[in-house]
Amino acid sequence: MDDPRRPATAAWLLSTPALVLTALFALMPSFHLLVAAFLPVNGSTPTMTNFEALLDSKLAMQAFWRTLRVATATTVLTIIAGYPLALVLRKAKPRLAAIILVLVIFPLMVSVVVRVYGWLVILGPSGIVNKSLIDLGVIAKPLALIHNEIGIVIGETQLLLPYMVLSLVAVLQKVDPYLEEAALSLGANPIVTFLRVVLPISLPGLMSGILLVFSLAMTAFATPLLIGGPRVPLMTTLLYTYVFTSFNWAGAAAVAVVLVILALAFVTAQRLVTEAGLKRHG
Amino acid sequence: MADAALSRSLTTLAWRCGRGAFALYVLFWLLFLVAPIVIIVVVSFTGANYMLFPPPGFSLKWFAEVASLSWFRTALASSLIIATVSTTIAVVIGTLAARALARHRFRGRVVVEYVVLSPLILPAVVLGFALFNALVLLRMENLGLPNLIAGHVLITLPFVTRSVWAAMAGTDIALEEAAYSLGADPRTTFWRVVLPTARPSSIAGAILAFTYSFNDITISIFLTGPSATTLPVQVMANIEYSADPTPAAVSTVMVGLTLVFFLLIERTVGLKIFTER
Numbered sequence: 001m002d003d004p005r006r007p008a009t010a011a012w013l014l015s016t017p018a019l020v021l022t023a024l025f026a027l028m029p030s031f032h033l034l035v036a037a038f039l040p041v042n043g044s045t046p047t048m049t050n051f052e053a054l055l056d057s058k059l060a061m062q063a064f065w066r067t068l069r070v071a072t073a074t075t076v077l078t079i080i081a082g083y084p085l086a087l088v089l090r091k092a093k094p095r096l097a098a099i100i101l102v103l104v105i106f107p108l109m110v111s112v113v114v115r116v117y118g119w120l121v122i123l124g125p126s127g128i129v130n131k132s133l134i135d136l137g138v139i140a141k142p143l144a145l146i147h148n149e150i151g152i153v154i155g156e157t158q159l160l161l162p163y164m165v166l167s168l169v170a171v172l173q174k175v176d177p178y179l180e181e182a183a184l185s186l187g188a189n190p191i192v193t194f195l196r197v198v199l200p201i202s203l204p205g206l207m208s209g210i211l212l213v214f215s216l217a218m219t220a221f222a223t224p225l226l227i228g229g230p231r232v233p234l235m236t237t238l239l240y241t242y243v244f245t246s247f248n249w250a251g252a253a254a255v256a257v258v259l260v261i262l263a264l265a266f267v268t269a270q271r272l273v274t275e276a277g278l279k280r281h282g
Numbered sequence: 283m284a285d286a287a288l289s290r291s292l293t294t295l296a297w298r299c300g301r302g303a304f305a306l307y308v309l310f311w312l313l314f315l316v317a318p319i320v321i322i323v324v325v326s327f328t329g330a331n332y333m334l335f336p337p338p339g340f341s342l343k344w345f346a347e348v349a350s351l352s353w354f355r356t357a358l359a360s361s362l363i364i365a366t367v368s369t370t371i372a373v374v375i376g377t378l379a380a381r382a383l384a385r386h387r388f389r390g391r392v393v394v395e396y397v398v399l400s401p402l403i404l405p406a407v408v409l410g411f412a413l414f415n416a417l418v419l420l421r422m423e424n425l426g427l428p429n430l431i432a433g434h435v436l437i438t439l440p441f442v443t444r445s446v447w448a449a450m451a452g453t454d455i456a457l458e459e460a461a462y463s464l465g466a467d468p469r470t471t472f473w474r475v476v477l478p479t480a481r482p483s484s485i486a487g488a489i490l491a492f493t494y495s496f497n498d499i500t501i502s503i504f505l506t507g508p509s510a511t512t513l514p515v516q517v518m519a520n521i522e523y524s525a526d527p528t529p530a531a532v533s534t535v536m537v538g539l540t541l542v543f544f545l546l547i548e549r550t551v552g553l554k555i556f557t558e559r
Contacts, residue, residue: 008388010386011388011394012388012390014378014379014382014386015378015379015382015383015398017374018375018376018378018379018397018398018439019379019398021371021439022400022401022440025432025433026409026412026413027397028416029409029413029415030408030412032412032416036415084304084308084311085308085312088308100312101556101557102553103315105556106316106540108556109490109493109494109497109540109543110319111496111498111499111514111533111536111540112514113497113517113518113533114318114319114322114536114537115318117318117322117517117529117530118317118319118320118321118322119318120521121335122317128321128335157314158314158315158317161314169557170557218405219405219406219407221407221500222500226522236405239407239408243411243414243504252411253415256405259407259408260404263403263404
């Protein structure tokens with residue numbers, strides 16, 4: 001294991017600053033939160049009181065199920081939108097592919113706040129969508145597209161679609177084009193070729209895209225805060241409300257623990273999928 | 283015979299229509315991706331005193347307005363300071379850790395990997411709240427800039443470490459071996475061989491980390507206070523409380539800066555750093 005020319009002590013020395021900083025700013029505070037979640041407000045013996053309070057709170061339970069619903073809907077939409085985009089990226093001529101890639105990646109770098117703001121202008125009661133529909137006479141009164149789950153799902157889909165596309169592109173570029181040509185020249189039509197050749201090879205990428213998008217959708221914050229608002233809380237925005245509005249920090253710590261457990265579960269699943277994918281393709 | 287020809291041309295027509303519909307469908311989603319950004323940028327050039335799309339007329343008056351706002355200048359300055367300092371810390375410390383992860387085989391390597399990358403695994407709201415909670419306990423929550431920098435190191439460090447690590451793992455170890463065998467000591471090898479070969483991807487990683495720090499909202503919102511705040515936090519507050527296009531103009535400035543960083547990455551290493559795993 002240890003290479004004499006690259007000693008372990010050197011490796012530890014090199015890693016120490018990063019380890020210390022991360023431990024100080026991330027791990028110790030998080031661990032403290034974990035402990036706080038199991039302590040009652042004025043007690044010192046660990047209990048499940050804070051979690052029981054969450055289970056008893058209608059708002060918290062609604063937030064939990066809403067989080068799962070929104071994350072599921074967002075993931076489904078990113079697949080429906082992302083798979084065709086990834087296929088086009090793979091087939092398009094270099095020039096067109098470069099343009100599409102810019103349109104996919106640039107939004108990823110733009111601040112979430114700006115993107116959510118854009119959705120408020122588009123989806124709000126006097127926004128572009130409602131104004132156009134009213135002007136066209138399709139509807140009489142504006143549709144409720146913000147302050148509800150629909151708006152959050154639209155915002156999160158725009159937020160996370162690039163991740164799905166990039167996960168798929170990463171595997172699709174490994175599909176041997178000759179394999180497809182072989183299927184086509186043997187008489188399979190393009191749809192059959194896609195279903196029998198391209199789709200199976202892309203499954204690991206699709207799976208890791210699903211896990212990535214779902215976990216990011218569950219932990220998204222600015223989108224549900226600005227589009228949903230405090231009346232339509234997800235788990236992340238509930239935590240924020242507990243901290244800054246109702247000052248229920250024990251409750252916030254319990255929500256944080258639930259979020260961390262979910263995040264760890266998804267990271268483990270993703271790791272397993274990646275390893276399975278690597279094994280299959282050498 | 284005629285039937286066969288007809289059915290063949292019908293099939294071709296069906297394929298063409300299908301392809302056309304598919305192209306429109308993909309175009310719709312591309313528009314969906316850029317729509318919110320484009321609309322904010324367009325609205326910020328409006329001549330009107332309220333948010334309206336399409337704008338009734340164009341002017342630069344909201345940018346003039348923004349330039350005269352003291353909160354804009356203060357928040358822009360703090361955002362740039364926070365992103366610069368945290369990225370610099372991350373580049374120095376992350377490069378060292380990346381070197382250990384890329385070239386050393388040692389017991390506990392997985393531990394180092396998981397600890398250093400843990401801020402990417404833990405949800406950002408949890409990190410923000412955890413750090414805020416710890417600072418309150420230490421009565422340090424009003425320090426302002428240092429707190430924000432500490433929080434932003436959590437965004438930039440794992441990011442930089444990962445990209446430098448990938449860059450170093452992708453370089454040829456034979457180059458290093460050659461340097462050693464020609465008599466270079468480890469330090470010279472690191473500065474003259476290891477770093478230069480990993481440089482382009484590392485720089486791209488640092489630019490990305492800077493951008494994410496500059497645009498972050500989730501961690502910043504827990505750590506801002508009266509003494510220091512960031513541009514995204516200010517924009518967020520203004521979206522909620524003002525109906526005029528001021529926040530749109532600030533957003534356009536942010537989009538413009540992000541575009542500069544995006545082009546820098548595109549010109550230096552290309553967009554392949556996003557698609558290669």
